[in-house]
Amino acid sequence: MFELKRWEPLKELSTIQRDMDDLFKRTFGSLTANIFGREVRMGMWNPAVDCFVKEGNFVVHADIPGIDPRNVDISIVGNLLTIKGERKSEVEEKKGGYLFREASYGTFERTVSLPEGCETDKVHATYKNGVLELTMPAKAGALPRKVKVEIEELKKAA
Numbered sequence: 001m002f003e004l005k006r007w008e009p010l011k012e013l014s015t016i017q018r019d020m021d022d023l024f025k026r027t028f029g030s031l032t033a034n035i036f037g038r039e040v041r042m043g044m045w046n047p048a049v050d051c052f053v054k055e056g057n058f059v060v061h062a063d064i065p066g067i068d069p070r071n072v073d074i075s076i077v078g079n080l081l082t083i084k085g086e087r088k089s090e091v092e093e094k095k096g097g098y099l100f101r102e103a104s105y106g107t108f109e110r111t112v113s114l115p116e117g118c119e120t121d122k123v124h125a126t127y128k129n130g131v132l133e134l135t136m137p138a139k140a141g142a143l144p145r146k147v148k149v150e151i152e153e154l155k156k157a158a
Contacts (some may be wrong), residue, residue, distance in 0.1 A: 004149065013113055021046060038118045045087070049110050058118045058138040062110060065130030072132060074125060079114045083132065117141050 050061040062083050064072065072085040086107045114120065117139035124135045 010071075010115075014049075015053070017111075045106055045108050046110060047083075047108055049112060050111055051082075053138065056138060056140075057135045058115065060112055060134040061135075062132040063130060064108075064132050067130075069127035069132060072127075074097065074123075074134065076114070076120045076123065079116065079118075080111050081120075082109065082111045082113055084109045 048063045052059055060081060060083075064083075064085060064087075067085050067087050072083060075082050077082075086109070087105050114136075115138065119137045119139070122137050126133045127133075
């Protein structure tokens with residue numbers, strides 16, 4: 001049998017964002033360096049972003065550990081929310097030792113499409129434990145609603 005799944009438009013936007021990022025990386029490449037036989041991406045990185053609705057608010061979480069929140073630029077133009085910043089690397093050279101680094105450093109910029117009905121003039125931003133949280137009220141029309149599915153029974157021919 002087929003299973004009915006809830007449509008999540010924000011999840012689809014996230015997938016489109018990842019696909020576009022991958023397309024640009026494949027087309028234009030990325031700035032990389034080979035450090036001790038490992039390819040390390042430098043110059044730009046993309047923090048993980050979660051978007052969801054909670055208690056009548058549209059919420060955006062951006063994982064930006066190690067970044068001073070005072071150096072993060074948040075802007076909203078129309079229905080686009082943009083978060084920009086930079087994670088600076090403090091490279092330490094050790095003689096005779098081995099340096100191993102997987103963390104990404106450099107500038108970042110993430111843009112999220114906001115659903116219609118978000119009150120962007122009432123955005124509240126907080127930063128805790130490396131997570132930037134943006135919260136804004138959303139009008140009832142912007143919030144998800146349940147749709148009841150009516151099931152019709154097939155009648156057997158007698």
